[in-house]
Amino acid sequence: MRFIQLTKGDIRFQYKYGFYFLYLIFSLLYISVAYVLPRDWRQTAVLAMVFTDPAALGLFFMGAIILYEKSERVLDALAVSPVKVSEYVASKLFSIGLISSLAALLIAVSSCLSFQPFYFISAVFMGSCLFSSFGLMLAAKSSTLNEFILSTIPFQIAINLPALAYLFGWQPVWLLIHPGASMIELMVAGRYRWPAFAVLLVSSGLACYLAYKVIRKMFSTLGGAKL
Amino acid sequence: MKAILSSFRVFIRQIVRDDMLWAVCLAPVLAGLFFRFAVPAADRWLAQTLDGELLLADYYLLFDLMLNLMTPYMFCFAAAMVMLTEYDENIAVYMAITPVGKTGYIISRLLMPGILSVPAGMLATGIFSLTDWPIGRLIIVSLLSSLLSLAVALLVVSFSSNRVEGMALAKLSGLMMMGLPVPFFIVSNHQYWFSVLPSFWIARLGVGQNDLYAVPAAITSVIWILILYRKFERKLSG
Numbered sequence: 001m002r003f004i005q006l007t008k009g010d011i012r013f014q015y016k017y018g019f020y021f022l023y024l025i026f027s028l029l030y031i032s033v034a035y036v037l038p039r040d041w042r043q044t045a046v047l048a049m050v051f052t053d054p055a056a057l058g059l060f061f062m063g064a065i066i067l068y069e070k071s072e073r074v075l076d077a078l079a080v081s082p083v084k085v086s087e088y089v090a091s092k093l094f095s096i097g098l099i100s101s102l103a104a105l106l107i108a109v110s111s112c113l114s115f116q117p118f119y120f121i122s123a124v125f126m127g128s129c130l131f132s133s134f135g136l137m138l139a140a141k142s143s144t145l146n147e148f149i150l151s152t153i154p155f156q157i158a159i160n161l162p163a164l165a166y167l168f169g170w171q172p173v174w175l176l177i178h179p180g181a182s183m184i185e186l187m188v189a190g191r192y193r194w195p196a197f198a199v200l201l202v203s204s205g206l207a208c209y210l211a212y213k214v215i216r217k218m219f220s221t222l223g224g225a226k227l
Numbered sequence: 228m229k230a231i232l233s234s235f236r237v238f239i240r241q242i243v244r245d246d247m248l249w250a251v252c253l254a255p256v257l258a259g260l261f262f263r264f265a266v267p268a269a270d271r272w273l274a275q276t277l278d279g280e281l282l283l284a285d286y287y288l289l290f291d292l293m294l295n296l297m298t299p300y301m302f303c304f305a306a307a308m309v310m311l312t313e314y315d316e317n318i319a320v321y322m323a324i325t326p327v328g329k330t331g332y333i334i335s336r337l338l339m340p341g342i343l344s345v346p347a348g349m350l351a352t353g354i355f356s357l358t359d360w361p362i363g364r365l366i367i368v369s370l371l372s373s374l375l376s377l378a379v380a381l382l383v384v385s386f387s388s389n390r391v392e393g394m395a396l397a398k399l400s401g402l403m404m405m406g407l408p409v410p411f412f413i414v415s416n417h418q419y420w421f422s423v424l425p426s427f428w429i430a431r432l433g434v435g436q437n438d439l440y441a442v443p444a445a446i447t448s449v450i451w452i453l454i455l456y457r458k459f460e461r462k463l464s465g
Contacts (some may be wrong), residue, residue, distance in 0.1 A: 018395045025399065036412070064394035070388075071315050143392055145308040146245035153250075 005039025006091035034111035054103035063148030099129035107201035123186035133207035179203035235336035259355030287357035299344035299376035381455035
């Protein structure tokens with residue numbers, strides 16, 4: 001119940017601060033770009049756009065969300081409330097995952113991408129949880145926006161480069177160990193979709209667990225005292 | 228002036244502490260190296276593979292323009308992020324009532340990075356450009372890119388009431404750059420739908436090899452700056 005309330009609060013917050021509006025605008029932009037491109041390129045381009053933007057939005061925005069909550073003392077209030085750290089982390093990941101999935105679905109449907117909804121949504125949602133978990137970990141350790149933005153760069157490179165290489169045709173089977181490549185394979189519902197599903201599930205689950213540990217530590221040191 | 232310089236030193240110290248200064252300096256160099264060496268190499272490889280002509284050669288100017296605009300954009304983006312943090316922590320409003328004053332705060336956080344970004348943009352484009360740039364045009368385009376970046380920073384800071392909105396606006400402000408590819412891809416008069424964007428006129432200047440396009444580029448930038456500055460000033464007044 002608390003998880004639902006927290007998620008509702010997060011969705012309201014994200015709506016108020018324009019996330020839904022922003023992703024509506026960007027989705028329309030991506031759809032327009034998809035139609036301008038030659039038909040042969042469309043599938044690859046749409047997958048690249050979905051992978052690098054809506055799916056990865058948690059890595060971009062989590063810093064601002066957490067730093068704002070720190071400065072407004074929201075976290076201090078939550079720390080002394082019955083809310084569990086796991087519920088806090090889950091609500092953040094779920095609410096961001098929802099925007100990612102909605103935007104990705106809108107782009108995919110409107111640009112006539114051939115896709116299987118279950119695999120596509122699973123890939124985007126789990127990928128979003130992976131990106132957002134890294135965002136949460138980095139945000140917990142940052143004190144300014146610039147510091148957060150810079151700290152995300154190595155993660156963006158580490159996740160994006162192998163995945164984009166996979167998308168653009170370099171597809172050795174062993175590369176599916178990489179969660180980004182698995183996400184691409186699952187989005188297109190390729191031959192190895194079930195191993196890719198397993199890799200993505202395990203890696204995003206592990207990232208969520210690590211994010212939980214980092215946030216729990218952050219909550220226990222709020223206000224300068226160690227609880 | 229002493230107070231403004233001191234405030235600027237605080238700004239520099241903050242971006243040094245965040246390592247953002249290195250990123251601001253390094254990003255144009257990395258992008259420049261990529262554009263200068265990887266793009267032509269990829270183009271040659273594509274031409275060989277497809278047994279055709281160079282595909283990207285027509286767009287080398289677009290890469291140069293992107294590099295020229297990216298340099299001041301990075302400077303002003305870092306400044307906008309610092310101002311957002313300072314606004315959230317109420318430092319910006321306090322600064323306005325110190326000897327630095329509102330004008331001094333704006334000069335130290337916006338104008339000085341903007342001015343510094345002009346030679347930086349010229350240097351990056353001069354070193355890594357894929358096409359020939361007469362020095363006069365390089366100066367004009369760098370000045371215009373800097374003006375546009377100031378407008379972007381003002382947009383991010385003026386319309387956001389906290390850093391979360393600021394990040395959303397920072398992403399949205401990327402649309403201000405959308406004018407750059409327009410003259411390269413839309414040859415009909417439909418391209419003028421983008422004429423409210425200074426970046427469109429900057430690209431027209433490059434494509435048309437006509438420095439007169441600097442006039443609408445400057446006018447549109449100044450209009451954006453004036454509109455946004457009013458909002459920004461009201462925000463600083465609390």
